[in-house]
Amino acid sequence: MVGYCKPWYQSCCLILYGCLICGIFGGCAWFQTRPQQEISMEERPYVAVLPIGIEVEITKLSYVKSVEEDLSPEDEAQQLADALQQIRTDAQRLLQSRLAAGQRFRFAPDEQVAAAVTTLELTPGVVPTTDQLAYLRAQLGADLVIVGNILDYGKIRWQYWVPGLVVSMLTETLIVGAATGFNPAFMAATAGSELLTDVPFWWGGAYIGGWAFRPVRVEASAIDPLDGAVVWDETEAAVYLWSRLKEVPEGERKKKEVQLGLNLKKAMEDIGDSLIDAGLTISALRIRRLPAAGLSGSLRPLPLGVTVPRG
Numbered sequence: 470m471v472g473y474c475k476p477w478y479q480s481c482c483l484i485l486y487g488c489l490i491c492g493i494f495g496g497c498a499w500f501q502t503r504p505q506q507e508i509s510m511e512e513r514p515y516v517a518v519l520p521i522g523i524e525v526e527i528t529k530l531s532y533v534k535s536v537e538e539d540l541s542p543e544d545e546a547q548q549l550a551d552a553l554q555q556i557r558t559d560a561q562r563l564l565q566s567r568l569a570a571g572q573r574f575r576f577a578p579d580e581q582v583a584a585a586v587t588t589l590e591l592t593p594g595v596v597p598t599t600d601q602l603a604y605l606r607a608q609l610g611a612d613l614v615i616v617g618n619i620l621d622y623g624k625i626r627w628q629y630w631v632p633g634l635v636v637s638m639l640t641e642t643l644i645v646g647a648a649t650g651f652n653p654a655f656m657a658a659t660a661g662s663e664l665l666t667d668v669p670f671w672w673g674g675a676y677i678g679g680w681a682f683r684p685v686r687v688e689a690s691a692i693d694p695l696d697g698a699v700v701w702d703e704t705e706a707a708v709y710l711w712s713r714l715k716e717v718p719e720g721e722r723k724k725k726e727v728q729l730g731l732n733l734k735k736a737m738e739d740i741g742d743s744l745i746d747a748g749l750t751i752s753a754l755r756i757r758r759l760p761a762a763g764l765s766g767s768l769r770p771l772p773l774g775v776t777v778p779r780g
Contacts, residue, residue: 507572512750514612516568517577517605520586521560521617521687522594523553532623534726552726556733557593560619560687563734567741573750577609585609594618602694612754613700617689617740620704623729683725684708685732689740691749695758701747705739707732 530536530549533556540548568574585591585608589601596616597605605611684706691701721727 508750510575512752513573513575514749514751514754515577515610516574516613516615517582517585517609517611518561518565518568518615519582519591519597519617520593521557521564521619522592523557523619523622524594525619525621527553527622531725533729535724556619556622559730560617560733560737563737564615564617564689564741567738568744571741571745573745574613577611581609596690596692599697602692602697606694611694612751613749614692614694615689615744616692617687619685619687619733621684621686621706622733623683623685623725683728683732685729685736687733687736687740689744691744691747693754693757698757700749700754700757701744703740703743705736705743707735707739 527533527549530540530545530552533549533552565576569576585605589597589604591597591601594616597614602614605614685708686704686706688704689702690699692698693700717727717731
């Protein structure tokens with residue numbers, strides 16, 4: 470029974486995996502000109518963009534860069550650390566540049582943010598504690614603190630393919646169970662067989678997906694340092710960007726770092742656009758901070774005639 474089910478079942482799994490890749494990373498490669506609406510300087514929140522973290526575990530330089538020579542373990546470790554730091558730096562720069570182009574925010578100077586991060590010993594991508602947020606507000610005058618993470622970078626995290634593996638194993642085990650009157654021995658044997666055959670299938674699919682699509686997936690949040698509330702959060706992704714890749718010199722197009730860099734740029738642009746569209750002005754933040762019975766954190770309008778003092 471298992472042998473009979475396997476061919477069509479694996480075909481279904483391939484289709485499911487393809488849909489998973491498209492669902493997670495697809496629909497992210499469209500480009501368009503976005504009209505921007507300026508707001509007055511007084512209404513622009515003062516923003517501190519913290520260093521971007523990398524959640525996906527990257528243990529080999531070849532995951533993020535085309536490597537044409539054999540490296541010693543020490544050299545590879547150093548080059549990998551340098552490459553990851555450069556990726557974080559590029560992500561932070563790309564996000565801040567996109568936000569600046571929207572003309573809706575002011576920014577704490579990079580050197581002041583770096584000094585505060587060092588003083589507080591902040592980990593890139595980790596949300597600061599209440600006390601740390603208070604320090605950032607006091608030292609930098611920040612109205613918003615931006616925290617970001619790179620979730621995938623040329624490598625798909627196990628959290629995406631393991632659920633597919635579980636569904637795959639459960640489905641075929643139930644099929645065999647229904648055909649055998651839910652005989653425990655047959656079902657146990659099927660589950661064991663699926664574990665041996667499907668783990669390489671799904672793991673290999675994830676590896677190939679990372680190799681073929683160069684996925685980059687990023688999340689970011691805007692936090693009000695006054696009360697620690699998350700006032701905006703977004704996740705964006707980008708995959709193989711043929712249109713932009715054509716603009717790169719032909720000799721550079723096949724380099725993994727070039728392809729991943731283009732996808733990182735697109736993902737950070739989309740993150741920036743989402744934050745720009747969120748409408749987080751000084752007035753909106755003040756209104757959100759107003760106490761309201763059962764409506765804390767809402768962006769409800771003020772009654773006519775009511776004014777809010779600055780600060």
